[in-house]
Amino acid sequence: MPIVSEEYKEEKKEQILDSAFECFAKKGFQTATMDDIVAHCGMSKGAIYNYFSSKEEIYLDLLTRATDKNFAQYHKHFAKHRTASSKMDYLFNAYLSANPIDRNRLEYIVVFYEFNLHSTRDPDLLQQLHERKRKLVTLVNDIIQEGQQLGEFKSNIPSQLYAERFWTIIDGVNLHAVYDDFPYYDVLRELKEMYLDELKSE
Known part of the structure; x- marks a missing residue:
C-alpha cells in the first residue's frame, strides 16, 4: 500500500472543507448532508469518512x-x-x-x-x-x-x-x-x- 504524505492528506482535507462550506452556504448547515458534500467534492464517501466522521x-x-x-x-x-x-x-x-x-x-x-x-x-x-x-x-x-x-x-x-x-x-x-x-x-x-x-x- 503506498505511503500517503501529510501534505497530500492536508490537500484532501482542504478540498473536503472547501466543498463542505460551499454546501453549508448554499443549502444551510442543517439541510446539507454528507451526500451533498460527497457530490460536490468529487471524492468517494469512504474517502471523506477517512478524514471526518460527520x-x-x-x-x-x-x-x-x-x-x-x-x-x-x-x-x-x-x-x-x-x-x-x-x-x-x-x-x-x-x-x-x-x-x-x-x-x-x-x-x-x-x-x-x-x-x-x-x-x-x-x-x-x-x-x-x-x-x-x-x-x-x-x-x-x-x-x-x-x-x-x-x-x-x-x-x-x-x-x-x-x-x-x-x-x-x-x-x-x-x-x-x-x-x-x-x-x-x-x-x-x-x-x-x-x-x-x-x-x-x-
Missing part, C-alpha cells in the same frame, strides 16, 4: 482553522502596539475595515450562527463552542486587565463583563449586516466610541 466534525475543523488564523493575526498586530488602548482600537478597526456586504463574509456569518443554534441541541458541540468563546473572551479580558494595570482603563471596570460586551457588540453588528439597509459602519463606530469612553480612565 458534517459537525467538518464544520468544527473549519471553525478551528478560522479561529487559529484570526488569533495569529491578532497577536501579530498586538506585538506592534505598546498600549492596551491601541490594542482595543485595533480589534474594533479589524471589524470596521471589513466589508459587511461581501458575499463570502456574509455566507460565513450565516453558517456560523446557524451552527451555533444547531449546537444548542447537542451538549458536546455546545461545549466545544463554549471553549472557543472562552478563548475569545480571555483575549479581550487580558487586554482590559493590562490597561487597568497601566492606568489606561478604570480600575473598577469588571474586565470579564466588558470582554463579553465586546463580543456581544461584534455579534450584534454581524447579525444585522445581513439586512441591506443596516448602517454597519455608523453603528459600529458609535458603539466603539461609547465602549472605549467607558473604559478609559479620567
Whole structure:
C-alpha cells in the first residue's frame, strides 16, 4: 500500500472543507448532508469518512482553522502596539475595515450562527463552542486587565463583563449586516466610541 504524505492528506482535507462550506452556504448547515458534500467534492464517501466522521466534525475543523488564523493575526498586530488602548482600537478597526456586504463574509456569518443554534441541541458541540468563546473572551479580558494595570482603563471596570460586551457588540453588528439597509459602519463606530469612553480612565 503506498505511503500517503501529510501534505497530500492536508490537500484532501482542504478540498473536503472547501466543498463542505460551499454546501453549508448554499443549502444551510442543517439541510446539507454528507451526500451533498460527497457530490460536490468529487471524492468517494469512504474517502471523506477517512478524514471526518460527520458534517459537525467538518464544520468544527473549519471553525478551528478560522479561529487559529484570526488569533495569529491578532497577536501579530498586538506585538506592534505598546498600549492596551491601541490594542482595543485595533480589534474594533479589524471589524470596521471589513466589508459587511461581501458575499463570502456574509455566507460565513450565516453558517456560523446557524451552527451555533444547531449546537444548542447537542451538549458536546455546545461545549466545544463554549471553549472557543472562552478563548475569545480571555483575549479581550487580558487586554482590559493590562490597561487597568497601566492606568489606561478604570480600575473598577469588571474586565470579564466588558470582554463579553465586546463580543456581544461584534455579534450584534454581524447579525444585522445581513439586512441591506443596516448602517454597519455608523453603528459600529458609535458603539466603539461609547465602549472605549467607558473604559478609559479620567
